[in-house]
Amino acid sequence: MQVTAMHFKRKAGENLCNEKLQKALEKLQTKFVDGRAAAIAELPNFEEVRDAATDIRDKVIRNLDRYLLRFEQEATARGAVVHWAETGDEVNRIVAEIAHQHGLHKAVKSKSMVSEECGLNDALESQGLDVLETDLGEYILQLAHEPPSHIVAPVVHKSKEEIADLFEEKHHRTRTTQIAELCREAREVLRPGFLSADLGISGANFIIAETGSVLIVTNEGNGRLATTLPRVHVAITGIEKVVPTLEDVTTLLRLLPRSATGQSITNYVSVLTGTKEKGESDGPEHFHIILLDNGRSKLLGTELQPMLRCIRCGACMNHCPVYQNIGGHAYGWVYPGPMGSVLTPSFAGLENALDLPNASTFCGECAVVCPVKIPLPDLLRHLRTRQVEQRLRPWPERAALRLWSWMAQRPAVYALGTRLAARLLRAFSGSAQRFHYLPGVTGWTSGRDMPAPAGRTFRDLYNSRRSS
Amino acid sequence: MIARENILARIGKARGPGAAVDVDMAIRRRQRGPIPAMEKDLVKLFSERAVKLASDVAQAGTVTEVPGLIARYLRERDLPMKGVSWPAMAPFGWRDAGIEIEARAARGDDLVGVTGAFLGIAETGTLMLLSGARTPATVSLLPETHIAVIEAGRIVATMEQAWDRLRVERGALPRAVNFISGPSRTADIEQTVTLGAHGPYRVLIIIVG
Numbered sequence: 001m002q003v004t005a006m007h008f009k010r011k012a013g014e015n016l017c018n019e020k021l022q023k024a025l026e027k028l029q030t031k032f033v034d035g036r037a038a039a040i041a042e043l044p045n046f047e048e049v050r051d052a053a054t055d056i057r058d059k060v061i062r063n064l065d066r067y068l069l070r071f072e073q074e075a076t077a078r079g080a081v082v083h084w085a086e087t088g089d090e091v092n093r094i095v096a097e098i099a100h101q102h103g104l105h106k107a108v109k110s111k112s113m114v115s116e117e118c119g120l121n122d123a124l125e126s127q128g129l130d131v132l133e134t135d136l137g138e139y140i141l142q143l144a145h146e147p148p149s150h151i152v153a154p155v156v157h158k159s160k161e162e163i164a165d166l167f168e169e170k171h172h173r174t175r176t177t178q179i180a181e182l183c184r185e186a187r188e189v190l191r192p193g194f195l196s197a198d199l200g201i202s203g204a205n206f207i208i209a210e211t212g213s214v215l216i217v218t219n220e221g222n223g224r225l226a227t228t229l230p231r232v233h234v235a236i237t238g239i240e241k242v243v244p245t246l247e248d249v250t251t252l253l254r255l256l257p258r259s260a261t262g263q264s265i266t267n268y269v270s271v272l273t274g275t276k277e278k279g280e281s282d283g284p285e286h287f288h289i290i291l292l293d294n295g296r297s298k299l300l301g302t303e304l305q306p307m308l309r310c311i312r313c314g315a316c317m318n319h320c321p322v323y324q325n326i327g328g329h330a331y332g333w334v335y336p337g338p339m340g341s342v343l344t345p346s347f348a349g350l351e352n353a354l355d356l357p358n359a360s361t362f363c364g365e366c367a368v369v370c371p372v373k374i375p376l377p378d379l380l381r382h383l384r385t386r387q388v389e390q391r392l393r394p395w396p397e398r399a400a401l402r403l404w405s406w407m408a409q410r411p412a413v414y415a416l417g418t419r420l421a422a423r424l425l426r427a428f429s430g431s432a433q434r435f436h437y438l439p440g441v442t443g444w445t446s447g448r449d450m451p452a453p454a455g456r457t458f459r460d461l462y463n464s465r466r467s468s
Numbered sequence: 469m470i471a472r473e474n475i476l477a478r479i480g481k482a483r484g485p486g487a488a489v490d491v492d493m494a495i496r497r498r499q500r501g502p503i504p505a506m507e508k509d510l511v512k513l514f515s516e517r518a519v520k521l522a523s524d525v526a527q528a529g530t531v532t533e534v535p536g537l538i539a540r541y542l543r544e545r546d547l548p549m550k551g552v553s554w555p556a557m558a559p560f561g562w563r564d565a566g567i568e569i570e571a572r573a574a575r576g577d578d579l580v581g582v583t584g585a586f587l588g589i590a591e592t593g594t595l596m597l598l599s600g601a602r603t604p605a606t607v608s609l610l611p612e613t614h615i616a617v618i619e620a621g622r623i624v625a626t627m628e629q630a631w632d633r634l635r636v637e638r639g640a641l642p643r644a645v646n647f648i649s650g651p652s653r654t655a656d657i658e659q660t661v662t663l664g665a666h667g668p669y670r671v672l673i674i675i676v677g
Contacts, residue, residue, distance in 0.1 A: 024658070027658060027659040028659070030659070031655065031659035032659075043504055044504050044505055045502050045503075045504050045505070048502040049501060049502050049504075052501040052502055053501070056501075059489075059494070062483065062489075063483070063489050063491060064479045064483075065476045065479040065480050065483070066489070066491040067491055068476070068479075069476070070491050070492070070495065084471040084472035084475055085471055086471045086474060086475065090471060134666065135656070136654045136656040136657070136665060137654075137656035140656070140657075153655070153656060153659065154656070155656055155657070156659070158657075159658065160657050160658050163657055179657045179658065179660050179662055180662050182657055183654055183657065183662045183664070183665060184664070187664070187665065187666055190666065191576055191666075192576075194576075194666070195576045209491070209495060210495045210498075211640075211641050213641060219652065219653050219654060219655075219665065220652055220653070220654045220665030220666045220667070221609060221652035221665055221666040221667025221668075222665070222666045224605070224609050224646065224667065225609065225610075225666055225667075227644075228605050228606060228609065228644070229606075239475065239479075244491070244494055244495050245495055245498050245499075246498075246631045247498050247499060247500050247501065247628055247631065248499075248501070250501065250626075250627045250628055250631070251500075251501030251502075253627070254501075254504070261655070264517070264521075264592050265521075265592040265594060265647070265649045266649070267521075267648065267649050267650055267651070267652055267653055267667075268646065268647065268648060268649075268652070268667070269594075269646075269647035269649075270644055270645070270646050270647070271641065271644070271645040271646075271647075272643065272644050273640075273641040273642070273643060273644075273645075274643055275643065276643060277599070277600065277601065277642065277643050278601065279601030280599065280600060280601050280604070280643065281572075281573040281601070281604050281606070282573055282599070282604055282605050282606050283599060283605065283643050283644065291475075293471070293475045293478075297475055297478040297479050297482065298478070300478070300479060300482035300483070301482035301483070301484075
């Protein structure tokens with residue numbers, strides 16, 4: 001997928017003024033924020049499970065090559081073919097080759113964010129393959145030619161009326177805005193697609209080293225259909241998704257659905273190992289697993305390594321005051337919200353996503369809700385530091401930071417400077433005691449006024465109270 | 469194969485020498501994570517949790533009551549009195565109960581599917597089904613109504629216990645282990661939960677014994 005993170009500010013601005021989007025985003029609160037809170041409350045030892053999950057992820061990341069090799073060995077022993085890819089383009093090439101090798105023409109896809117990284121659909125379609133997205137949200141986006149705006153609820157930005165219009169136009173059926181009927185319509189349209197497809201493409205929520213299995217969680221059942229009916233199954237996933245054992249993945253499963261959608265478990269959890277067995281009427285004859293790096297291994301050994309723990313639940317974006325107000329599209333790549341603000345600069349280059357590490361109030365909520373305790377604000381702060389070090393920020397900003405740093409290390413200068421600034425600002429603020437315009441920070445004052453300081457600085461007040 | 473070597477080399481370099489653990493040992497230990505405290509009566513807990521996830525639950529004293537229970541369930545909901553089942557369930561007295569059942573894998577237009585279950589998991593009210601020649605995975609997936617019959621003694625507390633039972637009773641994993649927790653659902657449109665997405669609209673679990 002093309003990175004458009006450089007247009008973050010403009011798109012965020014547009015989205016803030018988009019009434020339809022604002023209305024759609026309000027729904028995040030009840031479903032995802034309240035839902036998660038209720039589901040967590042039902043797990044009496046949540047914090048203990050969270051610590052264990054964090055340990056599991058760290059253990060794997062520290063020995064990623066060993067666990068991947070063990071996974072490859074076990075999966076191969078069960079008849080799967082394991083492929084490795086450095087980039088999204090390599091994934092696309094491998095899938096196209098598999099399709100060619102087995103003579104496949106029609107693919108059904110279950111939701112995969114990794115395939116979005118690759119831009120897989122466009123690549124396969126250019127090779128003459130039919131690709132049908134089958135997750136309801138992803139299917140709607142495919143009809144609308146739009147990218148997902150959330151990693152769990154990809155179509156959170158659309159209203160049922162917009163979807164009704166889209167279905168009417170594409171399905172040529174009577175328009176309905178009843179959600180249950182829209183779902184039934186999509187089921188009826190997609191079912192023949194499942195039955196006639198010869199290639200099923202899925203992601204993987206986890207891959208299990210002990211057994212060489214791919215684990216998929218879904219609610220709709222499309223993940224099961226896409227991996228049961230077609231004669232070839234290709235699973236695409238990131239190298240960091242490996243976990244050691246079935247026991248470990250069980251611990252992670254206590255957290256993933258609760259953190260993502262507030263469910264104690266998803267409707268379906270499928271653990272897929274190898275190919276169709278002797279005498280079995282369903283299941284793929286060929287099973288290919290593609291392990292994608294795409295910048296992941298570069299995070300190892302750096303301050304950003306904890307990001308590899310991520311299990312893609314989306315809790316950080318659901319709870320982020322920035323995401324809640326601008327939605328996912330502004331972030332300009334596959335992954336939005338705080339986790340995306342760390343991943344996009346790491347994958348696409350810091351210079352191509354200058355605003356993302358700054359698109360945070362540092363309220364810390366993302367770290368509070370992360371089921372595997374990724375210190376997201378720390379990682380974002382680290383990216384900000386790197387931006388300044390690499391001179392990627394504009395010079396006035398860097399100069400201002402340098403001046404600030406110089407002052408902050410000299411208490412007397414700091415006290416004098418702030419006292420002076422407070423008085424000056426007050427003197428110049430006029431009778432309104434507010435600034436409609438401040439040179440140098442016009443971006444900030446274009447949307448709001450800055451109130452003038454009330455008079456004395458904090459340090460002045462503190463000193464006078466202590467002495468009284 | 470170049471990608472494989474490059475990726476592994478980068479990972480190895482980042483880790484540095486000597487830091488590797490014995491992965492085989494770590495896997496063999498199969499250490500369990502923290503297990504949440506739960507109700508001791510597993511059948512009761514399983515039923516409660518399954519109902520919470522929108523499954524219907526019924527109890528049968530013996531297996532002979534099953535066809536009658538299913539017939540009543542279908543009739544009450546005005547559902548078709550015909551469907552498919554796992555081959556193992558062919559000898560149940562379907563005809564006497566007025567139901568027409570074919571023992572085979574499901575096709576796209578079958579409306580009722582009857583299966584057994586390898587185990588039930590009380591913690592989440594979940595059914596655990598194993599794929600196989602005599603347990604086709606499509607029967608629990610393609611029809612609009614899925615009915616699963618499980619013995620009370622096959623309900624365990626946690627997924628960890630289920631893995632242990634699977635290792636003891638089967639050794640290796642089958643092609644597909646499917647954990648099913650209620651009817652298929654979606655909340656993609658306006659975050660409104662709607663039952664019956666691509667899989668069944670309803671799930672009836674009959675606990676025998």
